[in-house]
Amino acid sequence: ETGVTQTPRHLVMGMTNKKSLKCEQHLGHNAMYWYKQSAKKPLELMFVYSLEERVENNSVPSRFSPECPNSSHLFLHLHTLQPEDSALYLCASSQSNGPGLNTEAFFGQGTRLTVV
Protein backbone atom coordinates (compact mmCIF):
# COMPACT_ATOMS: atom_id res chain seq x y z
CA GLU A 1 0.00 0.00 0.00
CA THR A 2 1.77 3.10 -1.22
CA GLY A 3 -0.82 5.62 -0.13
CA VAL A 4 -1.26 6.75 -3.73
CA THR A 5 -3.56 4.61 -5.86
CA GLN A 6 -3.86 4.85 -9.63
CA THR A 7 -6.48 3.24 -11.85
CA PRO A 8 -6.43 1.64 -14.26
CA ARG A 9 -2.98 0.03 -14.19
CA HIS A 10 -3.09 -0.63 -17.92
CA LEU A 11 -5.05 1.11 -20.68
CA VAL A 12 -5.17 0.58 -24.42
CA MET A 13 -7.07 3.18 -26.37
CA GLY A 14 -7.62 4.22 -29.94
CA MET A 15 -6.74 7.67 -31.20
CA THR A 16 -10.39 8.70 -31.34
CA ASN A 17 -11.27 7.50 -27.85
CA LYS A 18 -11.82 9.51 -24.69
CA LYS A 19 -10.63 8.05 -21.42
CA SER A 20 -9.65 9.23 -17.97
CA LEU A 21 -6.91 8.23 -15.56
CA LYS A 22 -7.70 8.38 -11.88
CA CYS A 23 -5.45 9.00 -8.89
CA GLU A 24 -6.35 9.00 -5.21
CA GLN A 25 -4.05 9.76 -2.30
CA HIS A 26 -4.73 8.67 1.26
CA LEU A 27 -1.88 10.62 2.88
CA GLY A 28 -3.58 13.91 3.65
CA HIS A 29 -1.28 15.78 1.28
CA ASN A 30 -2.11 19.09 -0.31
CA ALA A 31 -0.25 18.80 -3.61
CA MET A 32 -0.75 16.32 -6.44
CA TYR A 33 1.12 15.80 -9.69
CA TRP A 34 0.96 14.08 -13.05
CA TYR A 35 4.20 12.90 -14.59
CA LYS A 36 4.81 11.24 -17.95
CA GLN A 37 7.55 8.62 -18.13
CA SER A 38 8.79 7.67 -21.58
CA ALA A 39 11.71 5.40 -22.34
CA LYS A 40 15.13 7.10 -22.27
CA LYS A 41 13.68 10.45 -21.22
CA PRO A 42 13.53 12.27 -17.88
CA LEU A 43 10.27 12.18 -16.02
CA GLU A 44 8.21 14.97 -17.50
CA LEU A 45 6.18 17.03 -15.07
CA MET A 46 2.82 17.62 -16.72
CA PHE A 47 0.63 19.26 -14.07
CA VAL A 48 0.80 20.28 -10.44
CA TYR A 49 -2.10 21.09 -8.16
CA SER A 50 -0.73 22.69 -5.02
CA LEU A 51 -2.71 24.48 -2.33
CA GLU A 52 -5.56 24.65 -4.83
CA GLU A 53 -3.40 26.28 -7.48
CA ARG A 54 -2.72 24.67 -10.81
CA VAL A 55 0.70 24.77 -12.43
CA GLU A 56 1.21 23.29 -15.83
CA ASN A 57 4.01 22.53 -18.18
CA ASN A 58 3.32 24.66 -21.24
CA SER A 59 4.68 21.98 -23.53
CA VAL A 60 1.89 19.53 -22.64
CA PRO A 61 -0.62 19.26 -25.51
CA SER A 62 -4.22 20.28 -24.92
CA ARG A 63 -5.38 16.71 -25.57
CA PHE A 64 -4.37 16.14 -21.92
CA SER A 65 -6.71 17.82 -19.47
CA PRO A 66 -6.31 17.55 -15.68
CA GLU A 67 -9.00 17.83 -13.06
CA CYS A 68 -8.56 18.08 -9.31
CA PRO A 69 -11.96 18.13 -7.59
CA ASN A 70 -10.41 18.01 -4.10
CA SER A 71 -7.05 17.51 -2.45
CA SER A 72 -7.37 13.71 -2.49
CA HIS A 73 -8.36 13.08 -6.09
CA LEU A 74 -6.73 13.85 -9.39
CA PHE A 75 -7.83 12.94 -12.90
CA LEU A 76 -6.19 13.12 -16.28
CA HIS A 77 -8.68 13.28 -19.13
CA LEU A 78 -7.43 12.03 -22.46
CA HIS A 79 -8.88 12.67 -25.90
CA THR A 80 -7.66 12.22 -29.47
CA LEU A 81 -4.27 10.98 -28.34
CA GLN A 82 -1.38 10.10 -30.62
CA PRO A 83 0.78 6.96 -30.59
CA GLU A 84 3.69 9.00 -29.18
CA ASP A 85 1.59 9.60 -26.08
CA SER A 86 2.07 5.95 -25.15
CA ALA A 87 3.96 5.97 -21.85
CA LEU A 88 3.74 5.30 -18.14
CA TYR A 89 1.72 8.03 -16.43
CA LEU A 90 2.62 8.51 -12.80
CA CYS A 91 0.65 10.33 -10.17
CA ALA A 92 2.33 11.68 -7.06
CA SER A 93 1.46 13.67 -3.98
CA SER A 94 3.36 15.69 -1.40
CA GLN A 95 2.75 17.98 1.53
CA SER A 96 3.60 21.62 0.98
CA ASN A 97 3.48 23.70 4.15
CA GLY A 98 5.32 26.70 2.87
CA PRO A 99 8.97 27.59 2.35
CA GLY A 100 11.30 25.01 3.80
CA LEU A 101 8.52 22.77 5.02
CA ASN A 102 7.98 20.30 2.25
CA THR A 103 8.11 16.53 2.03
CA GLU A 104 9.20 14.21 -0.69
CA ALA A 105 6.83 13.12 -3.43
CA PHE A 106 5.00 9.82 -2.98
CA PHE A 107 4.20 7.99 -6.20
CA GLY A 108 1.49 5.66 -7.36
CA GLN A 109 2.28 2.57 -9.39
CA GLY A 110 1.39 4.26 -12.64
CA THR A 111 -0.91 3.65 -15.56
CA ARG A 112 0.70 2.05 -18.60
CA LEU A 113 -1.02 3.73 -21.55
CA THR A 114 -0.84 2.39 -25.08
CA VAL A 115 -2.37 4.41 -27.91
CA VAL A 116 -3.12 2.42 -31.04
Next chain:
Amino acid sequence: AQSVTQLDSQVPVFEEAPVELRCNYSSSVSVYLFWYVQYPNQGLQLLLKYLSGSTLVKGINGFEAEFNKSQTSFHLRKPSVHISDTAEYFCAVTKTNTGNQFYFGTGTSLTVIP
Protein backbone atom coordinates in the same frame (compact mmCIF):
# COMPACT_ATOMS: atom_id res chain seq x y z
CA ALA B 1 15.75 26.74 -13.49
CA GLN B 2 16.77 23.46 -11.92
CA SER B 3 18.26 20.53 -13.77
CA VAL B 4 19.56 17.13 -12.81
CA THR B 5 22.22 15.14 -14.64
CA GLN B 6 22.79 11.44 -14.21
CA LEU B 7 25.83 10.75 -16.33
CA ASP B 8 25.60 6.96 -16.29
CA SER B 9 22.57 5.55 -18.07
CA GLN B 10 23.55 1.94 -17.36
CA VAL B 11 25.73 0.51 -14.61
CA PRO B 12 26.47 -3.22 -14.51
CA VAL B 13 28.08 -4.48 -11.32
CA PHE B 14 28.81 -7.90 -9.86
CA GLU B 15 26.94 -9.11 -6.82
CA GLU B 16 28.53 -8.08 -3.51
CA ALA B 17 30.66 -5.42 -5.23
CA PRO B 18 30.34 -1.72 -4.30
CA VAL B 19 28.49 0.70 -6.54
CA GLU B 20 28.25 4.44 -6.99
CA LEU B 21 25.56 6.13 -9.06
CA ARG B 22 26.37 9.71 -9.92
CA CYS B 23 24.08 12.72 -9.76
CA ASN B 24 24.89 16.35 -10.39
CA TYR B 25 22.46 19.21 -10.26
CA SER B 26 22.35 22.85 -11.22
CA SER B 27 20.25 25.42 -9.44
CA SER B 28 20.36 29.12 -8.70
CA VAL B 29 18.64 28.54 -5.36
CA SER B 30 19.03 26.08 -2.53
CA VAL B 31 17.45 22.69 -3.08
CA TYR B 32 16.41 19.51 -1.42
CA LEU B 33 17.79 16.33 -2.97
CA PHE B 34 16.30 12.87 -3.34
CA TRP B 35 17.07 9.43 -4.69
CA TYR B 36 14.23 7.20 -5.87
CA VAL B 37 14.22 3.58 -7.04
CA GLN B 38 11.85 2.11 -9.60
CA TYR B 39 11.33 -1.62 -10.03
CA PRO B 40 9.76 -2.92 -13.27
CA ASN B 41 6.13 -1.90 -13.74
CA GLN B 42 6.12 0.00 -10.47
CA GLY B 43 6.06 3.61 -9.36
CA LEU B 44 8.99 5.39 -7.75
CA GLN B 45 9.93 4.63 -4.16
CA LEU B 46 11.99 6.99 -2.03
CA LEU B 47 15.44 5.66 -1.08
CA LEU B 48 16.73 8.68 0.81
CA LYS B 49 16.63 12.45 0.96
CA TYR B 50 18.81 15.39 1.94
CA LEU B 51 17.02 18.35 3.49
CA SER B 52 19.65 19.85 5.82
CA GLY B 53 22.24 18.93 8.43
CA SER B 54 24.73 16.12 7.94
CA THR B 55 25.83 15.81 4.35
CA LEU B 56 25.95 12.01 4.58
CA VAL B 57 22.47 10.61 4.36
CA LYS B 58 21.53 6.99 4.98
CA GLY B 59 18.52 5.43 3.35
CA ILE B 60 16.72 2.15 2.98
CA ASN B 61 18.23 -1.10 1.66
CA GLY B 62 21.75 -0.13 2.74
CA PHE B 63 22.08 2.84 0.41
CA GLU B 64 23.66 6.15 1.35
CA ALA B 65 24.39 9.41 -0.44
CA GLU B 66 26.61 12.38 0.19
CA PHE B 67 25.67 15.96 -0.56
CA ASN B 68 28.58 18.00 -1.86
CA LYS B 69 27.56 21.61 -2.26
CA SER B 70 30.80 22.81 -3.85
CA GLN B 71 30.59 20.12 -6.52
CA THR B 72 26.78 20.27 -6.72
CA SER B 73 26.66 16.51 -6.47
CA PHE B 74 24.59 13.94 -4.62
CA HIS B 75 26.08 10.55 -5.48
CA LEU B 76 24.42 7.36 -4.32
CA ARG B 77 26.50 4.50 -2.93
CA LYS B 78 26.15 1.00 -1.60
CA PRO B 79 29.12 -1.00 -0.31
CA SER B 80 27.79 -4.40 -1.40
CA VAL B 81 24.95 -4.87 -3.87
CA HIS B 82 22.46 -7.70 -4.12
CA ILE B 83 20.57 -9.13 -7.06
CA SER B 84 17.44 -7.49 -5.70
CA ASP B 85 19.02 -4.04 -6.20
CA THR B 86 18.60 -4.39 -9.96
CA ALA B 87 16.32 -1.48 -10.83
CA GLU B 88 16.18 2.04 -12.24
CA TYR B 89 17.45 4.81 -9.96
CA PHE B 90 16.41 8.45 -10.23
CA CYS B 91 17.94 11.53 -8.68
CA ALA B 92 15.61 14.49 -8.07
CA VAL B 93 15.66 18.02 -6.69
CA THR B 94 13.12 20.52 -5.52
CA LYS B 95 13.51 24.13 -4.47
CA THR B 96 13.51 24.69 -0.73
CA ASN B 97 11.40 27.84 -0.94
CA THR B 98 8.46 26.22 -2.71
CA GLY B 99 9.02 22.48 -2.96
CA ASN B 100 6.05 21.81 -5.15
CA GLN B 101 7.93 20.95 -8.33
CA PHE B 102 10.26 17.99 -8.45
CA TYR B 103 12.85 17.75 -11.23
CA PHE B 104 14.23 14.35 -12.14
CA GLY B 105 17.29 13.05 -13.94
CA THR B 106 17.06 10.58 -16.81
CA GLY B 107 17.73 7.66 -14.53
CA THR B 108 20.47 5.05 -14.13
CA SER B 109 19.73 1.42 -14.80
CA LEU B 110 21.60 -0.70 -12.27
CA THR B 111 22.07 -4.35 -13.22
CA VAL B 112 23.57 -6.66 -10.62
CA ILE B 113 25.31 -9.64 -12.18
CA PRO B 114 25.37 -12.92 -10.24
